[in-house]
Amino acid sequence: MVIDKNSVDWNGEADTAVCPICGSPETALVIPHTQDHITGDAFQIVRCKTCLVAFTFPQPSSFDRFYPDLYRGYTSITKFLLRTLYRLRVRKWLKMFVEPGSVLEVGCGPGFMLDVFRKNGWKVLGTERTVIASKYAREHLGLPVILGGIEQVSDESRFDLVVMFQVLEHMQQPLNTLKECARRLKPGGILLVNVPNFSSWQSEFGGALWVHLDAPRHLFHFTPRSLAGLLEVVGMEVCHVQFTSVAHDPYGWAQTIVNKFTRPFNLLTRYLMGMEKLTIKVVFSLLLCIVLMPASILLALASWVFQKGAVMEVTALRPKMKAMS
Numbered sequence: 001m002v003i004d005k006n007s008v009d010w011n012g013e014a015d016t017a018v019c020p021i022c023g024s025p026e027t028a029l030v031i032p033h034t035q036d037h038i039t040g041d042a043f044q045i046v047r048c049k050t051c052l053v054a055f056t057f058p059q060p061s062s063f064d065r066f067y068p069d070l071y072r073g074y075t076s077i078t079k080f081l082l083r084t085l086y087r088l089r090v091r092k093w094l095k096m097f098v099e100p101g102s103v104l105e106v107g108c109g110p111g112f113m114l115d116v117f118r119k120n121g122w123k124v125l126g127t128e129r130t131v132i133a134s135k136y137a138r139e140h141l142g143l144p145v146i147l148g149g150i151e152q153v154s155d156e157s158r159f160d161l162v163v164m165f166q167v168l169e170h171m172q173q174p175l176n177t178l179k180e181c182a183r184r185l186k187p188g189g190i191l192l193v194n195v196p197n198f199s200s201w202q203s204e205f206g207g208a209l210w211v212h213l214d215a216p217r218h219l220f221h222f223t224p225r226s227l228a229g230l231l232e233v234v235g236m237e238v239c240h241v242q243f244t245s246v247a248h249d250p251y252g253w254a255q256t257i258v259n260k261f262t263r264p265f266n267l268l269t270r271y272l273m274g275m276e277k278l279t280i281k282v283v284f285s286l287l288l289c290i291v292l293m294p295a296s297i298l299l300a301l302a303s304w305v306f307q308k309g310a311v312m313e314v315t316a317l318r319p320k321m322k323a324m325s
């Protein structure tokens with residue numbers, strides 16, 4: 001094992017990587033070395049042979065160093081683009097319902113999605129871990145946001161829809177989180193889980209340098225099969241999986257290809273997230289991404305056709321008649 005034990009707080013020995021989800025010691029090393037682009041710390045990606053979920057190893061016992069205050073402090077242009085794409089995504093989700101209902105978004109961040117739901121007559125509630133991350137949602141948009149995890153949402157609450165968008169991979173106990181989500185759904189309610197796809201072409205090409213790997217903030221790395229397995233455990237029925245993300249695929253290809261040739265990696269992404277000043281290197285990365293964009297769009301389109309997109313969105317139903325575990 002090549003982990004630098006002094007570089008990170010950790011919960012166990014590298015040679016005894018036990019699955020944090022099912023506790024199985026039967027694991028396989030998938031990526032021997034990946035470096036955090038924020039702290040420089042080294043991690044490995046290990047797959048559990050029992051539940052099939054891959055996880056970041058070692059798992060940090062404290063996350064403060066890995067989430068600087070500027071994390072996702074997007075630039076104005078990034079905010080505008082994300083907001084536009086999120087609006088389109090929510091409009092697509094709304095088509096699943098005949099009338100407005102109630103929605104809970106776990107990890108709602110700036111609240112762009114909840115804002116669209118509210119404008120369409122929905123009753124909305126969000127959760128977010130920190131005051132800073134939820135500031136825009138609470139103060140600018142005036143959205144109801146509970147500080148904390150889903151456990152802080154009343155046990156008695158029942159929603160028509162629970163959304164977890166690019167959130168589950170950050171959770172320390174994803175199975176428990178899914179269980180708590182399922183419990184707060186009405187019978188017949190829908191759970192939408194959107195996560196990076198660890199079995200995507202982009203992931204296979206990028207390996208340790210895949211822009212959406214993002215260890216150790218991404219503690220778990222799901223495939224359609226492993227996520228469906230967890231949803232089944234919590235009594236949810238997977239209805240649909242789709243792999244199309246205009247926000248993640250073309251850009252993800254361009255940044256991942258650039259990562260293969262330039263250092264430091266994820267430079268343009270860091271700039272767009274407000275973590276990097278505009279330097280010559282950033283401009284060079286931007287130009288490379290622009291040059292690579294036509295090829296990246298073609299790769300994205302092909303990956304969507306073959307269900308190998310960089311991001312997957314699972315729609316799961318809480319059955320009407322089945323008792324929840």
Ligand SMILES: [Zn+2]
Pocket residue numbers: 019020021022023024048049050051052053
């Ligand atoms: Zn496992």
